[in-house]
Amino acid sequence: MYLFGVFDGHGGPWCSDAVGQSLFEYIAVSLHSPDELEPILRKEVYTSFDNDNTDIMSALESAFIKLDRDICTEAIPNAAEEMNEDLLHISTAGSCACVALVKDADLYIANCGDARAILGTIDDNGNPSVVSLSIDHNVRNENEVKRILSEHPSNESHSVIRSDRLLGLLMPFRAFGDIRLKWPINSLREYLQPYYKKGDAIPQFYFTPPYLTARPEITKHKLTKKDKFLVLATDGLWDLLSPEKVVELIFNHQKGIQSFDRFILNKTGTKKSSLKLKEISELLTARQQAIKNQPIDQNSATDLIRHALAFTSKGQFDSKLLSDVLTFPNPRSIRDDITVTIVYFDQDHIDQIDTKEKQTGK
Template sequence: MMVKPCWRACVEGDGSGSRDDTDGRANGLWWYKDLGQHVSGDFSMAVIQANNLLEDQSQLESGPLSLLDSGPCGTFVGVYDGHGGPETSRFVNQTLFTNLKRFASESEEVSADVIRRAFLATEEEFLCLVRQQWSTNPQMASVGTCCLVGVICNGVLHVANAGDSRAVLGRADKSGRGVTAVQLSTEHNASFESVRNELRTLHPDDPHIVVSKHKVWRVKGIIQVSRSIGDAYLKRWEFNREPLLDKFRLPRRFSKPILSAEPSVLIHRLNPEDQFLIFASDGLWEHLSNQEAVDIVASNPRNGIARRLVECTLRKAAKKREMRYADLKKIERGVRRHFHDDITVVVVFIDRQPSIARSTPVVSIRGGARLPSRANA
């Protein structure tokens, strides 16, 4: 059995230099794994940092999905789009898959219920951590992450989402002339009327549950997403008080959580027309449509395709800002000046049914680690 360890970042100035692509490569503001193999095919991963600290995390785990020798085998993908800081996304990157394996062992299968339980257990563990650190680090209560997960097992795909990241399937047309984009995830962002209506139904006594500020809808006028892991200050009143910063404190006490960690889950049985999956944070989908992203993947080599998607996103965003992409590429600080959200992409190709043989190689790779802050870059 071959085990690929979690990637260790190569930070500028630490003397380590660049590494080969065995476990991913760090290069300035980039981290990427251009091409690797999981039990059902190939994958490609890329992350670019735009925040002071990289707040996004991602992972791909391929092999056993439970703690049992006779348990299911498959591939787990996670994209964790952090906000307010990197602590929650890093915690989820270390914890969620472990919880899924534990619950899959108890149920002897991977199911929507197992995935939901893993989300909620991870949430509870993080809130416990916030409570433990409240006296020394109260701002942990304001840190959270969107959480997008895909699990491929026995020819079935589960997609679970809490937040506004997105999973899109590339499906070959029956005519054989192209590849069609199929969105698989439900997004929980107050910009959608359905989300605002859901919040109003859940909180009928709160006329300010969603507020429009500068033409942007936000939950309590603060945050756009309605579901996340973390954001303890909007989950439990005990964390919405001093010494938390004023901008996070609400004037009225609340008795039930304002945000939820409950994911929406879609189950899809894969068929021969299903070619690949794109899992990405909202920074990509802000500039590329589902079909544009699928067309890029379908018409280019697999090697480095996740990085190509991010580059296409930056190019399109730069054009909107009347910038030359060449200048943006030349001076990395341009990314930080003009873009305010990290971008994370994982592309998973589906070439075959996963083998359940115990000799199947195990892959564990995690993208997103500490890169230089603005002050140090």
């Protein structure tokens, strides 16, 4: 079983750092029953999770909700304690998260916010294709807008979403942290306001909290030999490149990086080659095309970021543009932060799993 994820913070890095450090552990715990956890975890830890969540989709949802609950409640001090400002920083900031769990040939995506997961595949004609595995939680998602409006009285229908933001403040409609959109009014006034330096800690039109949730939307996909790679990326990438362009760039980059390897005609190690002249010609043609498309970066994720930030409309790399974008005094005014993770699938392993499942009738 493998876990991958991208975490996009807002209002500071504190919440995304905490989520990135803890979420995988919460998922691991949620995938086990309390009986399994008892020998290795203290009672107060494992009993705080819900019942047996060994179903993967339930476990993912439980882990997201439990971690967010801990982030938002740990900032409230006990009667004998003073306010922990570090915990307050974490809970006041926020973070989106998009997590992938791979078990055998099953791929699960748990998404909370506006990071995104897509699959790079090959269609029946052998052409690159995109499969979207998540949906952004923002104003462009009609179902998400309907969900939020349905959770609050009708007299708040004009105030819940203003200027395309939740309560006029937050663009993603699901996120970890952001206690200003979750805590009761009395808690905001008592615990946050004395430390809040940006004005009133209670947002305008704050009547029926919580307005924000960290509950993820989960999808499941069965991997096949046509599925080549998974891309997890924050919204900073998708603001600049379409999913179709991202898949195209990765496929082209994979062809181009082959030119970095030394060309060996006979890879079997024998003195004679069984290749025919036509096959040799095809190999040389492919090699020539790879050299022609040789990229600057050997890492596909870095290549994507370079294209997003510094390629002109004519498809030409502009080094000055890249320098300007990266060194601009206020970079967030011209670009968002970008995090990209690319996961390549072992085709032989997927074939073995598929063959085994067919033989066992699963």
